Amino acid sequence: MSGRTVIVGAGQAGARTAAALGRLDDAAEIILLGEEQDLPYERPPLSKEVLNGGSPSKATIFARTWYEEHRIALRVGMHVIGFDWRAKQISLAHGESLAYDDLVLATGVRPRPLVVPGATLDGVLTLRTIGDSTNLSARLTAGANVVVIGGGFLGLEIAATAIARHCAVTVLESSSKLLPRIFGGFLGQYLADLHRTHQVDIRTGVTVAALEGHTFVEAVRLGDGTLLAADVVVVAIGAVANDELARTAGAECADGVLVDAQARTSLPSVYAVGDVARQRTHLLGQSVRVESWENAELQAQIAANTIAGIAPAAAAAPWFWTDQYNRNIQMLGRRRADDVVVMRGDVTAPSWCAFFVADSTILGAVLMNAGRERRHVKRLIDTQQRIDCVELVDVGQPLSSLAHH
Numbered sequence: 497m498s499g500r501t502v503i504v505g506a507g508q509a510g511a512r513t514a515a516a517l518g519r520l521d522d523a524a525e526i527i528l529l530g531e532e533q534d535l536p537y538e539r540p541p542l543s544k545e546v547l548n549g550g551s552p553s554k555a556t557i558f559a560r561t562w563y564e565e566h567r568i569a570l571r572v573g574m575h576v577i578g579f580d581w582r583a584k585q586i587s588l589a590h591g592e593s594l595a596y597d598d599l600v601l602a603t604g605v606r607p608r609p610l611v612v613p614g615a616t617l618d619g620v621l622t623l624r625t626i627g628d629s630t631n632l633s634a635r636l637t638a639g640a641n642v643v644v645i646g647g648g649f650l651g652l653e654i655a656a657t658a659i660a661r662h663c664a665v666t667v668l669e670s671s672s673k674l675l676p677r678i679f680g681g682f683l684g685q686y687l688a689d690l691h692r693t694h695q696v697d698i699r700t701g702v703t704v705a706a707l708e709g710h711t712f713v714e715a716v717r718l719g720d721g722t723l724l725a726a727d728v729v730v731v732a733i734g735a736v737a738n739d740e741l742a743r744t745a746g747a748e749c750a751d752g753v754l755v756d757a758q759a760r761t762s763l764p765s766v767y768a769v770g771d772v773a774r775q776r777t778h779l780l781g782q783s784v785r786v787e788s789w790e791n792a793e794l795q796a797q798i799a800a801n802t803i804a805g806i807a808p809a810a811a812a813a814p815w816f817w818t819d820q821y822n823r824n825i826q827m828l829g830r831r832r833a834d835d836v837v838v839m840r841g842d843v844t845a846p847s848w849c850a851f852f853v854a855d856s857t858i859l860g861a862v863l864m865n866a867g868r869e870r871r872h873v874k875r876l877i878d879t880q881q882r883i884d885c886v887e888l889v890d891v892g893q894p895l896s897s898l899a900h901h
């Protein structure tokens with residue numbers, strides 16, 4: 497190939513695509529454009545260490561010199577406003593046009609806005625960027641009333657960090673349970689109990705009618721009229737794909753840019769990776785958009801391989817983690833309607849593993865403070881080898897020995 501690849505969006509997936517492409521083709525010309533001013537960074541620390549007062553610099557993926565050394569032209573503060581796939585040109589907000597041979601869209605997502613009266617009051621925040629994290633962190637003062645709207649992973653991580661900062665925290669969730677779609681609701685009750693043990697007021701099945709205050713938010717009014725005092729409100733109700741560039745250019749989109757297993761969009765020489773990409777699956781009419789660190793890494797490599805003309809690696813079990821209080825929770829693979837839950841260890845202990853098993857193979861797993869087992873469990877899932885459940889539950893038998901059978 498060795499043409500010019502322009503990557504729009506200098507977040508995790510964009511930076512990783514540039515790095516992977518550079519490794520595969522040392523003659524490739526790579527231009528990485530991002531609208532944020534920061535060097536590309538990873539977002540997971542923003543709701544954890546950085547929100548707890550840690551330095552945002554730890555989230556930086558590569559130092560500036562790394563891009564120069566690897567001949568990647570990184571241009572931050574660059575907002576791309578459109579592209580023309582027939583002319584193979586992109587347009588930047590300041591009037592410049594750039595030609596490309598291959599174009600990678602890595603524009604991520606933005607927080608889903610809360611549409612109720614008062615949603616634009618001061619003190620109503622979202623969390624996506626370093627600036628969002630340091631801004632929220634500054635407001636997490638001891639004794640502050642923090643109301644988190646949305647009981648997904650992001651909302652729960654924010655709640656745990658706010659508790660570490662001695663705030664009084666309420667989490668509002670519209671579903672009747674937390675995380676109803678994660679492993680068929682397997683983790684929801686566990687996490688609700690964990691948060692309640694740490695004095696978080698978790699309220700499920702509630703709606704928000706309005707946010708109240710003059711300039712600053714002072715209270716959250718629920719659908720049933722209840723008024724909750726609030727010094728800061730964090731809206732964490734999901735995300736919307738930044739797919740406008742692709743949609744305007746004529747690519748097929750549906751809350752995300754539709755891609756195939758090789759990261760190709762419906763337009764020639766245009767690819768999409770990371771949170772913005774929605775991959776068609778082999779199931780008719782189905783597609784998935786995954787917002788995770790691992791997905792950004794994998795899709796970046798896939799797009800680079802496709803552009804460089806190399807076959808993609810075999811699909812592996814998806815992996816996601818969250819850190820809340822002293823729990824590191826890792827989730828691998830998926831569930832199926834006919835699986836059974838096989839516990840290794842006691843769910844009331846600080847550390848355990850839960851396996852979702854069908855036909856004597858492991859489809860998915862939850863590892864509670866057991867991250868060191870991840871690679872063994874991943875191998876068991878990826879290779880779909882048959883396992884003996886008696887051995888699986890025997891904590892005296894290392895998982896590494898099962899994975900090698």
Ligand SMILES: Cc1cc2nc3c(=O)[nH]c(=O)nc-3n(C[C@H](O)[C@H](O)[C@H](O)COP(=O)(O)OP(=O)(O)OC[C@H]3O[C@@H](n4cnc5c(N)ncnc54)[C@H](O)[C@@H]3O)c2cc1C
Nearest residue numbers: 505507508509530531539540576603604770771787788789
């Ligand atoms: C607070 C937080 C905590 C998280 N924690 C975890 C976790 O514990 N585990 C996990 O697996 N995942 C976690 N994630 C998810 C993970 O961070 C994302 O999946 C990952 O960042 C996706 O990378 P991306 O490059 O697709 O998107 P992003 O990192 O969002 O990058 C997209 C970039 O494109 C830029 N952009 C958009 N439009 C344009 C344009 N028109 N012109 C130029 N630039 C543009 C954006 O400004 C942004 O910088 C977390 C996410 C957040 C926000």
